[in-house]
Amino acid sequence: MFLAMACPAAQAPAVPDVARIVGSAQFREAKAFIRGDHERFVRELIALTEIPAPPFKEERRARAYLAMLEQHGLTDVERDEEGNVMGVRRGTGGGPMLAVLAHLDTVFPEGTSVKVRREGTRLLAPGVGDDTRGLALMLSIIRAMNAATFTTRADILFVGNVGEEGEGDLRGVKYLLRKGKYKDRIKQVIAIDGGEQGSITRGGVGSKRYRVAFKGPGGHSYGAFGLVNPAYAMAAAIARFSDVQVPASPKTTFNVGVVTGGTSVNSIPSAVSMDVDMRSESCAELAKVDAAFLAIVKSAVADENRARSTREGRIEADPTVIGERPCGETPMEAPILKTTAAVVQAFGLKPSYGFSSTDSNIPMSMGIPALTIGRGPGGRSHSPDEWTDVAPAGVAQSVEVALAIVLAVAG
Amino acid sequence: MFLAMACPAAQAPAVPDVARIVGSAQFREAKAFIRGDHERFVRELIALTEIPAPPFKEERRARAYLAMLEQHGLTDVERDEEGNVMGVRRGTGGGPMLAVLAHLDTVFPEGTSVKVRREGTRLLAPGVGDDTRGLALMLSIIRAMNAATFTTRADILFVGNVGEEGEGDLRGVKYLLRKGKYKDRIKQVIAIDGGEQGSITRGGVGSKRYRVAFKGPGGHSYGAFGLVNPAYAMAAAIARFSDVQVPASPKTTFNVGVVTGGTSVNSIPSAVSMDVDMRSESCAELAKVDAAFLAIVKSAVADENRARSTREGRIEADPTVIGERPCGETPMEAPILKTTAAVVQAFGLKPSYGFSSTDSNIPMSMGIPALTIGRGPGGRSHSPDEWTDVAPAGVAQSVEVALAIVLAVAG
Numbered sequence: 001m002f003l004a005m006a007c008p009a010a011q012a013p014a015v016p017d018v019a020r021i022v023g024s025a026q027f028r029e030a031k032a033f034i035r036g037d038h039e040r041f042v043r044e045l046i047a048l049t050e051i052p053a054p055p056f057k058e059e060r061r062a063r064a065y066l067a068m069l070e071q072h073g074l075t076d077v078e079r080d081e082e083g084n085v086m087g088v089r090r091g092t093g094g095g096p097m098l099a100v101l102a103h104l105d106t107v108f109p110e111g112t113s114v115k116v117r118r119e120g121t122r123l124l125a126p127g128v129g130d131d132t133r134g135l136a137l138m139l140s141i142i143r144a145m146n147a148a149t150f151t152t153r154a155d156i157l158f159v160g161n162v163g164e165e166g167e168g169d170l171r172g173v174k175y176l177l178r179k180g181k182y183k184d185r186i187k188q189v190i191a192i193d194g195g196e197q198g199s200i201t202r203g204g205v206g207s208k209r210y211r212v213a214f215k216g217p218g219g220h221s222y223g224a225f226g227l228v229n230p231a232y233a234m235a236a237a238i239a240r241f242s243d244v245q246v247p248a249s250p251k252t253t254f255n256v257g258v259v260t261g262g263t264s265v266n267s268i269p270s271a272v273s274m275d276v277d278m279r280s281e282s283c284a285e286l287a288k289v290d291a292a293f294l295a296i297v298k299s300a301v302a303d304e305n306r307a308r309s310t311r312e313g314r315i316e317a318d319p320t321v322i323g324e325r326p327c328g329e330t331p332m333e334a335p336i337l338k339t340t341a342a343v344v345q346a347f348g349l350k351p352s353y354g355f356s357s358t359d360s361n362i363p364m365s366m367g368i369p370a371l372t373i374g375r376g377p378g379g380r381s382h383s384p385d386e387w388t389d390v391a392p393a394g395v396a397q398s399v400e401v402a403l404a405i406v407l408a409v410a411g
Numbered sequence: 412m413f414l415a416m417a418c419p420a421a422q423a424p425a426v427p428d429v430a431r432i433v434g435s436a437q438f439r440e441a442k443a444f445i446r447g448d449h450e451r452f453v454r455e456l457i458a459l460t461e462i463p464a465p466p467f468k469e470e471r472r473a474r475a476y477l478a479m480l481e482q483h484g485l486t487d488v489e490r491d492e493e494g495n496v497m498g499v500r501r502g503t504g505g506g507p508m509l510a511v512l513a514h515l516d517t518v519f520p521e522g523t524s525v526k527v528r529r530e531g532t533r534l535l536a537p538g539v540g541d542d543t544r545g546l547a548l549m550l551s552i553i554r555a556m557n558a559a560t561f562t563t564r565a566d567i568l569f570v571g572n573v574g575e576e577g578e579g580d581l582r583g584v585k586y587l588l589r590k591g592k593y594k595d596r597i598k599q600v601i602a603i604d605g606g607e608q609g610s611i612t613r614g615g616v617g618s619k620r621y622r623v624a625f626k627g628p629g630g631h632s633y634g635a636f637g638l639v640n641p642a643y644a645m646a647a648a649i650a651r652f653s654d655v656q657v658p659a660s661p662k663t664t665f666n667v668g669v670v671t672g673g674t675s676v677n678s679i680p681s682a683v684s685m686d687v688d689m690r691s692e693s694c695a696e697l698a699k700v701d702a703a704f705l706a707i708v709k710s711a712v713a714d715e716n717r718a719r720s721t722r723e724g725r726i727e728a729d730p731t732v733i734g735e736r737p738c739g740e741t742p743m744e745a746p747i748l749k750t751t752a753a754v755v756q757a758f759g760l761k762p763s764y765g766f767s768s769t770d771s772n773i774p775m776s777m778g779i780p781a782l783t784i785g786r787g788p789g790g791r792s793h794s795p796d797e798w799t800d801v802a803p804a805g806v807a808q809s810v811e812v813a814l815a816i817v818l819a820v821a822g
Contacts, residue, residue: 166677205633209676218794221666221688222616222768223606231667231685235649242643242718255632256642257676262669264466264518264577265620265686265734266768267793269668274642275676277632307653322676357633 015335016408018342027404030148034399037140038392041399042123044068045136045390046116049128054112055168058083058104065104065135065160072142074158082175083162088155089142095154095411096187100141101173101359102134102375103164103193107382121391129378129388133398134192135160137375140399141406152410157182164193164359169323173359177366188336188409189363189370194356195381197398198349201372202337204361205251206286206327207279210319212237212297217313218263218270228308228315231262231272237300237317238274244292250282251355254289275322281355283327294319325357328364336369336409343404347397373405374398426746427819429753438815441559445810448551449803452810453534455479456547456801457527460539465523469494469515469573476515476546476571483553485569493586494573499566500553506565506822507598511552512584512770513545513786514575514604518793532802540789540799544809545603546571548786551810552817563821568593575604575770577668578620580734584770588777599747599820600774600781605767606792608809609760612783613741613748615772616662617697618690620734623648623708628724629674629681639719642673642683644726648711649685655703661693662766665700686733692766694738705730736768739775747780747820754815758808784816785809 021027053061066085070077074087085104106127108114116125138158161172173191177183194201214230214237238256246252254277261272278293280286301317330337332353344351356372363370376398378388432438464472477496481488485498496515517538519525527536549569572583584602588594605612625641625648649667657663665688672683689704691697712728741748743764755762767783774781787809789799 219791220793221668222664222690223792225664225666229653229667231649231670232653234670235646235653235667238642238646239650242640242646253633253636255636255677255679256640257632257678257680258673259642259670259683262686263520263793265668265688266577266666267518267668268666270794272670275673277676279633
């Protein structure tokens, strides 16, 4: 008992008998329901896809999703201050609360046409897969649980969350786990946001993003020649940064994605800036490349201030964090991972384990067992020709696998 | 006669009696007028400064200046096809036409706040000095000539011209002297565009300007990490270019003035570019730094193609000439120069001779006697905190010196 309190992971159930769950009469009943629920799944997927949800502008879709959640017999259906919508499916008690997430936002800016086209069994539209299919899947799961009258030990919090993509910077899940009313209750997280069925994201690729402004006095290119030039400091920083060595494994990357600045060809710029992205599967490697980058910026600035005149002012650089996704990892031996893998295998699929940057980054970074599972067949995410396949058998499998994972993890 | 035809400079009048002009009762009358005209000068300077005139977008200011010229008793007040605005003050005949220029354009891009601030005797705003003070000065000169009923032998063409700065590439004066209706008549040029009073630009600093686009395949910052990045090639080029040694005399300079490119922080850019300016008082030194620059771009591109993967495509750089200002020089013994120096000395100032890149480059390169004179006290040209001093005594001196130069040169 004492040990269990000191190490909450020990309280987690051992890997449950997945075969028993999937083979049960109740699960067969759920499967029959899911097949009959197909048209509704497709209808809801289209309806949600066609409500634009650009980063920071998810509200319309969030309200529509909230209204859908309200029809699913959940309690405490609500929208939190960050914009996440959610509801609880009460358990019988005794299990650690499981949060199931799908994200509301897409990468596509306002004004993008989100009209869904159908080609055979494919639906095509920006965002139709990532992650609108996840949202629709979640509704089907809840309906199947209700239809087959499943009970779980754990309370399950179903969440349509904001801010997963880009500059959203995981703001929805950050709020949920750091500030929201369930922050101390959520002990396990499953995000439905992966690509292929069977893919399990067990590690959160961490990222750090900066916008670095280099500023100086500026001046006339000829008359003030010899003054410090912030473009030279930035160029030196980029050139040195490009030489930094990072490991191929754990995969670690960096990028200078945007450069901008200056007034005219014959003016020494008074300001230039660059946007930089660094990522790693390893927190230690991310911290290393981050520290190297900041040191390089500092030395490049110092060198420029030494190389040219500072009589009108010095070069200064001001690295501002514009994105930070903590890294984290759910160990291979974690019950949530072993359970999920067992379910995937029970459906005759081969689990594949990967690292990515998803909502699971946040719980993983906090030591909360978490993973991201696949939402089923699709492709071209983040591109205008994004698609998802809604052949009935494939949809049914997507719902069944996710349902079985949720049931097995919630106990 | 034959000699005079073969060498038109010999037709120029000998240095006139400057002391007589400056000491005349008529000039005293002009001085009194100029003092009384101070408020109008300041008002017009502010009004013109607050009409944005970015390169290639001088039209609004040009039309306003045209309207001002129309109130000054000139003939043939018009706007030419290039956008220059001008009017003629008829002479008594016999003198070679003198063109007096001030340029309409500033270096500042659209959207720059051009609201004028006042601090003591200083006016602060982008472009308030360069060359808006020149434009305002020209109006005061014409008014003073009219008030004191000065006549000159030569016709004087007063021009507010476009395209002096940056990418404008002297397009206004090029048109005026190579294509405009006065191209065969203009035999002397005075540009009001220098800095301090008494400074005489007698040499046209040559310049070469490039926009260099660096292009590559682009890709996802994480997924495609390891591909060549055009921002790295450009940064290496800039960093190496910043190390190039140029002589202090003949003055030779270089500048990277604008950098831009990239789609998003998490994309490897498919294209970035930079705008580069090189200048020299010496055509040979200009050719040297130009060759060094092109070699550096080439080596930086080759190094990036070696440093990272080119499996999706190689980096290529494409230096495009966006400006080329011919060098030229008005000899120390040229009458226009000796006359101007004599006027400066008559005001108790010490003439200083310099080389610069101004509208005078074009006449100088064509063998037309030309120089650029100061517009008076100010500083920080081409920077957001540009200022000009409008203490009444200083303004009066600016107008008087310029007026006396125009009178002496126009004969």
